[in-house]
Amino acid sequence: MLPDRHAAPLVGREPELAVLGARVAGIRDGGGAVVVRGEAGIGKSALLAEAERRAAAAGARVLRATAVESETQITYSGLYQLVSPVLAHADGLPAPQRAAVLAALGRTEAAAPDLFLVALATLNLLAEAATHAPLLLVVDDAHWLDRASADVLVFVARRLEFEPMGLLVAVREGVRSVFDGAGLPELAVGRLDDDAAAALLDAGAPALRQAVRERVLAESAGSPLALVELPIAMRDVGDGVAPIGPLPLTRRLEDAFAARVSALPAATRQLLLVAALSDGEVLSEVLAAAALLGGEAPTVEAFGPAVQARLLEVEGARVSFRHPLMRSAVVQRAGIGPRRQVHAAFAALLTDDADRRVWHRSAAMTGPDEELAAELEAAAGRARRRGGVEAAVAALRRAAEVSADPQRRGERLLRAAELAFELGRPDLVSGLLDTGAAAELTPRQRTRMAWIRGRFDDGVGDVPAGARSLTDLAERAAADGDAGLALKLLWGAALRCFWTEPGAAMRDEVVRVAEGLPVDAHDGRRLAVLAFAAPIESGAVVVDHLRFLATHPSRHGRAARRAEAALLVGAFDLAVGFSATAIAQLRAEGRLGLLARCLATQAWGAAHLGDLAVAIPAAEEAARLSRETAQPIMYATARVTQALLAALRGDWDQGEALSAEAERAALRVAARPVLATVCHARGLAALADGRPAEAYEHLSRMYDPADPAYHPALRCFAVADLVEAAVRGGHRGPVADVVAQLEDVARVTPSPALHAGLRYARALLAADADAEALFEDALRADLVRWPFARARVQLAYGGWLRRQRRAADSRGRLRAAGETFDALGTIPWSDRARQELRASGETIRRRIPAAREQLTPQELQIAQMAADGLTNREIGERLYLSHRTISSHLHRIFPKLGISSRAALRTALHPQAA
Incomplete structure (x- = not known):
């Protein structure tokens, strides 16, 4: 029999119980998470209670939390309620994680780090506890969790694949929560059918008159809570409490509960209001606050009539309402005056809890109060320090x-x-700024307001006027001596130059203002502004400073902006290096939003270098973290980078699916860089698959200023592919004009990617009399850190030599190209090199697939880290996974690689280095 507090019994819930029962039964092997969703009164709590019972019977430990609306502003209050029984296991966590979770939960005075470090600490804390017994985590009314707790639980929920833990959260349909669209499995709990509704009603109220019975069945419309509560209301105060009409069921139930409250003694009604406005369930606090209201001293016995009316329960030192609607009904029927009096009583009582006290004091206040405003501001600072x-x-x-x-x-x-x-x-953000617009702001505050308004979309879809406005504001901020704010505003303007096409004049204006700021010439923020606003015109300056910084590691500071700047000017080798530095910093700090962007930068740069070992796991993690941190354009960027990588590997179907997904996202906001890269990915795939005419169609879009896929910077990085497609597909004439334009561009910028591409293009387009010298010139360039580009030159050169009937001369270059392509995992180019070698008369061995090709992107990343000597805990800390999950992945990886220990990983991943 379910405890009485779970108002909706389980009649008619066999399908839902089967789903939850299966999840609980498999908890030892990784229970995963389920969001139980339904309207108020539909029986979610009863389902959770039954899942708890089954889990406990199976030997699992149950951790439970019930969120309440009044605690939504108390940072990590829900998480504390859930994990406090296992906090002793925090001693087994790495020091940074232990410090993070204890600070977040108020056990120490230290400032809590980034929320995602708290989340990782929570995951590992629970994983430690689960080594003693499987865990079932249950959170009821999760839509009322404080945001920090909810974010942590979503993070944990996505990482339970290999953990002996299950997570069940119940949320109310129609109430916004972090769990909406979180990508977690959901169990929809609907209304009971007619037979189940009748059975439940007859079980709870068998003696109802037929007319009343029919009315309750009609009014309840299959709601279990209504089927239990409406008969009681009708029995106690008459049939008129559930009016026939258009009121929603929850309102009818609230009316029924309110009517039940009206019949209680005055002292009990006052105690009910105090309990309803309490932000906890501590009985002694409720009694103490009620005593401050005056009158006769309240006692526990005064709750008796409310308990008998089945409105609340008093259990030991706790007092709780049987359902949230009962709490809201009590508040609903009370006037504003009594509510303020109760809040004032709590404010006077909670002298040792500044956060709870200030919110009660705020609710009791009627007019302006600068002292209260300062206290609320201090509370905001405390919440921010704890990650709330x-x-x-x-x-x-x-x-x-x-x-x-x-x-x-x-x-x-x-x-x-x-x-x-x-x-x-x-x-x-928009609502706060609209309110702020009516306030008496200083000019500098209005400038900050403009900067904040422009931050959300990174300039995607914004009109060029946005860049003009931000640049003007930046110039004003600089004149006021605030170079930092000016750089922030210029960054917004530069992003608009990158994502849209504002024209040369606007780009020049952003550059002019940026160059006039009194900041270090090597400042990564300044370099990023120049690169994003005018990557060609500022290319020489940016490349020069980036090369200096690459040889002076002590000057790195924040490397993320420098990585982005390097990417835009085509210095992909520098971009990958700066990214590696920034990624290590961001992982240590737990800044997953910026980490996602930096991983996307690393993946894009490494993909253009053909370094799949770096690019594949970086792109996969960038996509995953972009979704978790709500960055849709970064997610699209990561996905289209994965499409480029699929083309390099020869996975045409996956590449097209990824390109289509990214294209859909980009078209909605006219994101030119993503659309350009979609064309690049499709063109590269067609070229690798032996469809040069189709490849030329896709790639040529990047060079047409009238096409949405045109981008002045990104077109520079596809010239090698465009020219190869043109030569192989019979479009030499049209492509010559494009190359001529890019030759002009190359005289302005030293972009390594552009110059490497043009050297390759010149050799492909040259007459036979000039080709050899141009191929040799391309190979003399410093391409040590550009192995894919060098191997392509060797492949094309070897093929040209063979066609010149110089087979013996061709074989060395073709062999070198094939070995490089094999090592990189660029299978279509490896196959072409073998075909050319075979045509030259050389007997070749069949390509043996690299062991790492059997691994998923995440498995490859874990295997690489383990091969570098990192422990499971260290890998978990870097990838925001538990060490148990890392161990489970390695157990899958070893058989795929044909090894049985970590010691063999390096050789399995890099056989050519053995």
């Missing part, structure tokens, strides 16, 4: 509402909007 960004936003917004000083009000709104940006909430 959403709680900090709420506190700052409320502080602005009660601010007596107009300028402080505007500053608080701006700070709230800046934090709301971190949440990925454009609606919240």
Whole structure:
């Protein structure tokens, strides 16, 4: 029999129980997560309770939390409730993770690091506890979790594949939560059918008159809570409590509960209101707060009538409502005056809990109060330090509402909007800025407001006017002496130059202002602005400074912007190097949003170098983290990079699927760089598959200014593919004009990618009398860090020599090209080199697939780290996975590679180095 607090029994819930039962039964092998979704009163709590019972019977330990609406602003309150029984296992965590989780949960005064480090610590904390017994984590009313706790649980839920843990969260349909669209399996709990509804009603209220019975069945419309509660309401106060009409069922139930409250003694009603407005379930607190309201001292016995009316339960030291609708009904029927009095009582009582106290005090306040605003601002700072960004936003917004000083009000709104940006909430940012626009802001505050407005879309889909406005504001900020703000504004303008096509004049204006700022010439932010705004015109300056920084590691600082700048000017080798430095920094800090961007940069650069061992796992992780951190354009960028990699590997079907996915996302916002790379990926795939005419069609779009796929920088990096497609497909004439244009571009910028591509193109297009010298010139270039580009020259040169009837001369170059392609894993080019060798008269061995080709991208990444000597814990910390998950992956990897130990990994992954 279910505990009475679970109002909806399990009649008619056999299908849902089968799903949850199967998940609980398999918990030892990795239970995964399920979001149980349904409207209020549909029986989600009963299903969770039954899952708990089954898990406990199977030997699992159950950790439970029930979120309440009043605690949504208390950072990590839900997580603390869930994991506090296993916090002793924190001693087994690595020091940074232990410090992070203890700070987040208020066990130490240290500032909590990034939320994702707290999330990783939570995952490993639970994994440690699960080594003693499988865990079932149950969170009821999860839509009311504080945002930080909810984000941590979504992170954990996505990583339970190999953990002996299951997670069940119940959310109410129609109430927004972090679990919406999180990509987790869902179990929809619907209304009962007629037979099940009748059986439930008859089991709970067998003596109803037929007319009442029919009315309850009609009114409840299959809601289990209504089938249980409406008969009680009708029995206690008459048939009129459930009016026939258009009211939603939840409102009818609230009316029924409110009517039940009205029949209670005054002292009990007052206690109910205090309990309803409490942000906890501590009985002593409720009684103490009620005592401050005056009148007769309250006792536990005064709750008796409410318990008998089945509105709440008193168990030991806790008092709790049987259903959230009962709590809201109590608040609903109380006037604003009594509610403020109760909040004031709690504010007077909670002197040792500053965060809870300030929210109660805020609810009791009616007008401006600068002292309260300052307390709320301090609460926002505490929430931010603990990683509770959403709680900090709420506190700052409320502080602005009660601010007596107009300028402080505007500053608080701006700070709230800046934090709301971190949440990925454009609606919240827009609302805060709209409110702030009516405030008395200083010119500098209005400049900050413009910068915040432009941050969300990275300039995607924005009109060129956005770049003009930001550049003007940057110039104004620079004149005021705020170079940092000017750089932020120029970064927004530069992104618009990258994602849209604002014209040469606008690009020049961004460059002019950036070059005039009083900042270090090597500043990565400045270099990124120049590269994104005018990668060709500023190419020489950017490449020169980046090369200096590459040889002076102590000057690196933040390498992420430098990596992006290197990418845009075609210095892919530098981009990959700077990315590696930045990725290590970002992993250590737990900054997953920036990590996703930097991984995408690394993957894109490594893909153009043909370094699949780096690019494949980086692109896969970039895509995964971009989804987790709500960056749709970064996700599309990662996916189209994966399409490029699929073309290099010869996986045509997967490549087209990835290209199509990225194209759909890019078309919605006219993201030119993504559309250009889609054309590049499709062209490269067609070229590798022996379809040069089709390849030329795709690639030529990148060079047509009227085409949405045209991009002035990215077209420079596909010239080798375009010319090869043209030569092999019979389009020599048209492509010569494109090459001539790019020759002009090459006189402006030293872009390594452009110059390497042009050297290759010149040799392909040359007459036989000139070709050999041009091939030799291409091979004399420094391509040590560009192995794919060098091997392509060798392949083309060897093929030309063979066609000149110089078979003996061709074989060495063809053999070298094939060995490089084999090592890189670029299978179509490897096959072409073998075909050319065979045609030259050489007997060749059949290509043996590399062992690493059997691995998934994530498995390859884990195998590479393990081969480098990292422990499972160290790999887990870098990839935001538990060490148990790493161990499980390695157990899958070893058989695929034909090995039985970590010691053999390096040889298996790099046999040519053995």
